[in-house]
Amino acid sequence: MDFKKAAESMQLPLDDYLSLVQKFLERLPQYREGIFSAKNSGDMKRLAAEAHKLKGVALNLRFEELAECAKKIEIIAKGEAQIADDVFGMLEHLIMEIKQLMLAKENRDG
Amino acid sequence: MDKRILVIEDEEIIAEYYKKILQNAGYEVAIFYNGNDALQYYRQFHCPVVVTDLEMPQMSGEEVIGNIKEIDDDQVIVVVTSYYDPATIINIMKKNVYDYIVKPIEPVEFGATIKRAFESAEYRKMKKALEQERILKLERQIEWFNWHESIIQRNYDRVDRELFSNLHESFNQGAGFGSLLTLIRLIASMAKKSNGNYVIDEQMFELIKKNADVAEKILNIFSELVIIMNRTFEFEKVSVMELHSLLRMIIAEIEKYAGIKKMKIALSEQKPPYKSAYVNIESDYIKKAFHEIFMNALKFSKPSTAVMVFVDMKTEGVEILIINTPEIIREGVVGIPVEYENLLFEPFFRIAKVVYEEFETSDYGLGLTLVEKIVRKHGGSISIANILDSSDISRASETKVCVRVWLPLASEASRGERKGA
Numbered sequence: 001m002d003f004k005k006a007a008e009s010m011q012l013p014l015d016d017y018l019s020l021v022q023k024f025l026e027r028l029p030q031y032r033e034g035i036f037s038a039k040n041s042g043d044m045k046r047l048a049a050e051a052h053k054l055k056g057v058a059l060n061l062r063f064e065e066l067a068e069c070a071k072k073i074e075i076i077a078k079g080e081a082q083i084a085d086d087v088f089g090m091l092e093h094l095i096m097e098i099k100q101l102m103l104a105k106e107n108r109d110g
Numbered sequence: 111m112d113k114r115i116l117v118i119e120d121e122e123i124i125a126e127y128y129k130k131i132l133q134n135a136g137y138e139v140a141i142f143y144n145g146n147d148a149l150q151y152y153r154q155f156h157c158p159v160v161v162t163d164l165e166m167p168q169m170s171g172e173e174v175i176g177n178i179k180e181i182d183d184d185q186v187i188v189v190v191t192s193y194y195d196p197a198t199i200i201n202i203m204k205k206n207v208y209d210y211i212v213k214p215i216e217p218v219e220f221g222a223t224i225k226r227a228f229e230s231a232e233y234r235k236m237k238k239a240l241e242q243e244r245i246l247k248l249e250r251q252i253e254w255f256n257w258h259e260s261i262i263q264r265n266y267d268r269v270d271r272e273l274f275s276n277l278h279e280s281f282n283q284g285a286g287f288g289s290l291l292t293l294i295r296l297i298a299s300m301a302k303k304s305n306g307n308y309v310i311d312e313q314m315f316e317l318i319k320k321n322a323d324v325a326e327k328i329l330n331i332f333s334e335l336v337i338i339m340n341r342t343f344e345f346e347k348v349s350v351m352e353l354h355s356l357l358r359m360i361i362a363e364i365e366k367y368a369g370i371k372k373m374k375i376a377l378s379e380q381k382p383p384y385k386s387a388y389v390n391i392e393s394d395y396i397k398k399a400f401h402e403i404f405m406n407a408l409k410f411s412k413p414s415t416a417v418m419v420f421v422d423m424k425t426e427g428v429e430i431l432i433i434n435t436p437e438i439i440r441e442g443v444v445g446i447p448v449e450y451e452n453l454l455f456e457p458f459f460r461i462a463k464v465v466y467e468e469f470e471t472s473d474y475g476l477g478l479t480l481v482e483k484i485v486r487k488h489g490g491s492i493s494i495a496n497i498l499d500s501s502d503i504s505r506a507s508e509t510k511v512c513v514r515v516w517l518p519l520a521s522e523a524s525r526g527e528r529k530g531a
Contacts, residue, residue: 009217010127010131010217011131011134011217011218012127012130012131016130020123020126020127020130023122023123023126024123027122027123052165052192053121055192056121056124056192056213056214057121057123057124059192059213059214060123060124060127060213060214060215061123061127062214067214
């Protein structure tokens, strides 16, 4: 993930972009919790809505893989595809990856 | 221009993103995360443009649109949706929203859409002001005519004096006949005789040539007026769409002059009925007429304002309105004083005494005479009057000048048959 490129494509100064990513990181546990609690309770309508929310924000911030993953969950929840557990595993993985990316950037910048 | 924009988006991060790019583009952004709060704000502070997300908890985007349209059916609304589904989009567009954008937004496209939305809001506002002005005018028509007559009677002597004073000024101003006379008198007193010839100073001769060119220009306009009045026009049947394109072309041609006072000319969008309605025109002359009208609007406008051009289909004709924000010409005179409305088309009549050299026009008060003759030859009419724009409640009413050109539609039977007038 190239933050500079993402900021350019959103026509934002890098600092503004990073402040949005920071907010996103703070909200990520909520998005995650929303999706998993809906999944565990079997509430497919809520699952679709929660995945839809995450997809929207991720797409805007140019986290394309995460958005793709959320989109898959949304499609599954709407009954348009079969449930595949590895999608949720992938979601966990991507959330972790974004956190690490941001952490790595902070360490680099000192 | 009122640059306030109301954004309704439940996702805080996305809302924040919209805010940043809109603020960077110079807009004043009010953000709300739900429809209820947004509506409460909207009722109090009407905004020219509203951007709303479609998928929101509590109150959906559709409900927000419905509520806003109940308050103001003409509100410009841009919808942002993550659904690519054509049925959803068609359904939304049926609600008379201005445009839609599919998420994730592309900032360039988003910026362009918002810019167009503001232009549309400005058009709608101006149209509303015109409608209100029309109703007011109708309501007080009789009273107005009586008053108008009395004003003309009262000012007859003054107006008459003004006409002759204008003629005097026109012929004696910076360049042209007045200067030619002065130069010839100078030569007569200064030129030296040499071997039976007069020796004239080179600079003076150049000045004579320059002024002769200006005088020639005026004589050419006279000739043109005579030609227009006497010749039979060869009309060509064109669709209103083509007429609209012709106006756009003229606007593009005079764009460099708009830059002189940091102005712009905005033309209303084309509409589907323009394709199937026709007018009979002689393109060269219509072009000349609108060129003159647009140049006048630029010359007499306040800097950094816009000239708005509306093309509208009426039952029997096409109405073209050209609206500008006039500069104060001289103390107490803004735009077109009512007693001058009809005199504007008289030869040599000029309200402003200034010569606008940067616009490369002659400023002899013959332009509108020419325009009126051209329009009349097309079976149309032209009028110029002040209108009071009170549509923006955040500002005091503003006087604008509205030129109304009306051209008759070519009837089915006469289409293509009208060859002369």
